[in-house]
Amino acid sequence: MLRVTNAFEIKDLTKVAVKGIDYKVSDIDNDFQDFLKINKVFILVYRMEGMTGRHNVEAKKLNTLKIELCQKVSCEIEGEIYNLSNYDYLIDNKSI
Numbered sequence: 001m002l003r004v005t006n007a008f009e010i011k012d013l014t015k016v017a018v019k020g021i022d023y024k025v026s027d028i029d030n031d032f033q034d035f036l037k038i039n040k041v042f043i044l045v046y047r048m049e050g051m052t053g054r055h056n057v058e059a060k061k062l063n064t065l066k067i068e069l070c071q072k073v074s075c076e077i078e079g080e081i082y083n084l085s086n087y088d089y090l091i092d093n094k095s096i
Contacts, residue, residue, distance in 0.1 A: 015086040020076040021090065036067065 026032075044062050048055055052082070071085040 016077055018075045018077055018090065020081075021073070022075070023068075023070045023073040026071045029067075029069045032067070032069050040065075 040062055044059055046063070047058050071092065073088070075082055075084070075090065
């Protein structure tokens with residue numbers, strides 16, 4: 001199986017330490033948090049459609065999910081500073 005990372009010589013950042021994450025939370029983050037809190041039950045129902053036996057696992061994942069909307073995110077990868085573009089994201093593995 002040909003992996004995209006191999007075909008296009010893309011570096012797999014899952015194996016690279018991201019340091020020095022600096023971010024500014026967006027002004028609309030509070031509104032988004034309210035929206036997410038209200039709609040979590042609908043998201044859960046959608047995710048569980050057709051599933052059997054994983055309801056508790058999926059509910060726990062969704063209940064602990066935390067998303068922060070940011071205006072600006074920068075980080076250091078292998079000594080270089082990167083500014084994330086719109087629609088880019090970072091996953092905080094410490095909270096998973």
